[in-house]
Amino acid sequence: MSSDIINLTGGIDVGNGYVKGMILNTDTGVRDRIDLPSAIVATPRQSPKVPLEDAEAAQTMNDAEEDFYNRLDASFSSPLVSDSDRRIFGRSALSVRGSVFSEFEVHDGHASKADQQLSKILVLGVYAAKALRDYVREHDALPDHELRVKVRTGLALPISEFVARRYGYAGEFIGSKGSAVHLVTIKNFNTPVSIRLEFVDVQVVAEGASAQYAISDKGEPLADALLTDLRSREVDVLPGVTGADLVAAQNTIGIDVGEGTVNFPVFTNGRFNAEAASTLDMGYGTILENALDRQDEAELRFTSRKQLADFLQSTPSVLQRNRHQRAVVLVEPDVKHLVEQIRRSFSETLSQSGESTEVVYVYGGGSGPIKDELYPELIRAAGDVPVLYLDARYSRHLNREGLFLAARAAEEAAEAAAAAVEQVAAENSRRAARKSEKASA
Secondary structure: OOOOEEEEEEEEEEOOOEEEEEEEEOOOOOEEEEEEEOEEEEEOOOOOOOOEOHHHHHHHHOOOOOOOHHHOEEEEEOOOOOOOOEEEEHHHHOOOOOOEEEEOOOOOOOOOHHHOHHHHHHHHHHHHHHHHHHHHHHHOOOOOOOEEEEEEEEEEEOHHHHHHHHHHHHHHHHOHHHOOOEEEEEOOEOOOEEEEEEEEEEEEEEOOHHHHHHHHHHHHHHHHHHHHHHHHHOOOOOOOOOHHHHHHOOOEEEEEEOOOOEEEOEEEOOEEOOOOOEEEOOOHHHHHHHHHHOHHHHOOOOOOHHHHHHHHHOOOOHHHHHHHHHHHHHHHHHHHHHHHHHHHHHHHHHHHHHHHOOEEEEEOOOOOOOHHHHHHHHHHHHOOOOEEEOOHHHHOOHHHHHHHHHHHHHHHHHHHHHHHHHHHHHHHHHHHHHHHHHHHO
16 A cells, blocks of 8 residues: 655635635646536435546546546545535536435525535545546556545635634544544546545635735736726726736725625735625525526526526527526516625725725626626725726636635745754754763863
8 A cells, every 4th residue: 555645735715606726736736726516416326427447547637627526426434524425526416317416505594604514525525536636647547545635725714704613614624633534435437546635734714805815916917907907998097006006005895796695805904804894695696596486487497596697698599589688687686686785785894994995806706797787886886996897707716816825825834834843953953962072072
């Protein structure tokens, strides 16, 4: 049995709609960017999917980056998972029939992701998939032994839960005195593969705040692009302001529009201000769920909110135009309601943060579909504070990048502390040697 340990450091943004992740194998330098629906299918019986031949592993792992994560088939033995059912992940889960489909609830009063088993299964699954993928890419074959993996990760909680729940949430993965072991058995191939995950460090960051860290890290190139985009629509906006001025801003508000929540992270003097920040307990997915409940009125037959979202954001063919228009009309009242709730929450947050606010950033996966309705309302509510609306095609990934930065910063701090301890030990050893030499002389 190999004693080699795979070391992974990543940021996993478990959203109500999608899991966005970035994981680095610190041994090989291979980095994966992960994007899959936050959905699984559970089956206590034989998987409905036919396993692949072991010889196909190398080809499977070298496909497009996200493919294996979206076809993962695994079972779990972990204190975080209450049963040993098989789970099929991501896009593959959307097409499996006859099994128990699970996704996050986004209706009013839905349970925290920290309390839902689904969030933990998704985190364990993607790290196990990354470990196996890297092993196969290096060896061109499945392992003949259990893989051992040490994990450092950044995770997120809504702002409303962050202060009270962050240590407990991290502790669930690490266990008492770092004792928790999570065994994931991947069953995509004829030969099952076991991956033993141990979490060395878990950094929990407030949702939205992690995106702000990523915006700061991207620096002037992103800031310049935002100003160019803004000025393409409003010629005289922010005269004399440069990208460097935006990067230097220490007092900001973010509006992170997600599927189940909207978070309003506030930074004061460059530090996250939990007292002024807030969470709206609804998001773009909430309005889609509400629309699904009324779809019979419009003679529509969508089976999930993801299906409705994809249809709304697609360009309809000639044969789809009538249905597309009915779908637009179906969600319109709920879009207006969500926009009004965001505007009110933003106004309250802005008043809490005081007159020091320099700039407002809008981002998140749910921000794109409602931009035309939301942006004008935010501009009016903000007064003379500039509002920069990021393109949702890349802004939906900002939280994962910020979480990755948090995990890497913790890793670098741990390495520096270990190096300092070694340096002190070496110096003490040298002193002891010199004393011994003097004594013997």
